[in-house]
Amino acid sequence: MSLYKALNQPMCRSSSQIHRNTQFQFPNPPPPPPPPPTAKMPFTLLLFVHRKPDVSPEFFKIEYEKHIEHVKRLAWDTFPLTHKRTYIARTTVDTPPEGASERNALTPATVFAGKQSDYDYDVMAEVTFVDKAGFEAFWKKTSLPEAEAELRAHEKEFMDAKKFGVVVVGDLLMTEGN
Template sequence: MTFTILIITTRKAGLSPAEFRNEVERIIIPFMKELLGENFPLSHTRRYLKRNESPKAEGNTERNPTTPATVFMGTQADFDYDSVSELTFADQAHFSAFIGQMQQPEIAARIGEAEAKAVDVSKNKIVVVGSIETTMKG
């Protein structure tokens, strides 16, 4: 049975949403994939919030004064983060191997250096997913 976690990530102050995405996609993820090898998740799906340049949007936040999220329900403050990632592992043992490798001092330091350029790690949130249900059209 697969094991899945969700990570909510916030970009570092001073970085645009496009710069954040570019840093994650071109530097951090390829670097982690190379470093972790077989312990990298089966899949690592990233979903970036849609943000638009809008200096006068109502409810802009201090973190996103000119890049409000496209919100249909809720407030800008509810969506002050930048991405939601879903990491899927073969099973809990695979996840444990991943975490064990991530916590090795040398690897943790190298990943920390890569993330420091783009991610405000103090705002990261990580949770284990329970059941996953999908409803398809038709």
């Protein structure tokens, strides 16, 4: 019996008729999907960057944004897929709040949970490469003597290199709202 006929038969009441009328096969099942291309595992790093103690948050942000452009120019075709920067919200105060860190005594973070010292860094950057090999190519290019010298010279103007931190991201899960 054709699919068209089976779907257009009047509804039946006996279980034998229901069983007989619902047993049909699609004429040609669709072919299985092609195998996926070789998947590359994205390689993501989190960078925690601190400004020098004598640098304002505003100056730090301006210089860090310039710095990313230097990195992009020097890394050229190996620059990461994304370089997302999240700056800590800071206010300037005359009197340090309770628990203020020495570094940010007069520029505390706007903290909802935790301590001021938990948020001593000024920007957290999420840097994603197509895969680990992409990161390694980037690292190789930005570690060339001329590139490294230019980047380090600029960093000395605004960044505290001793406090710089980088960590590799493991699983990345995301939940979106409606």
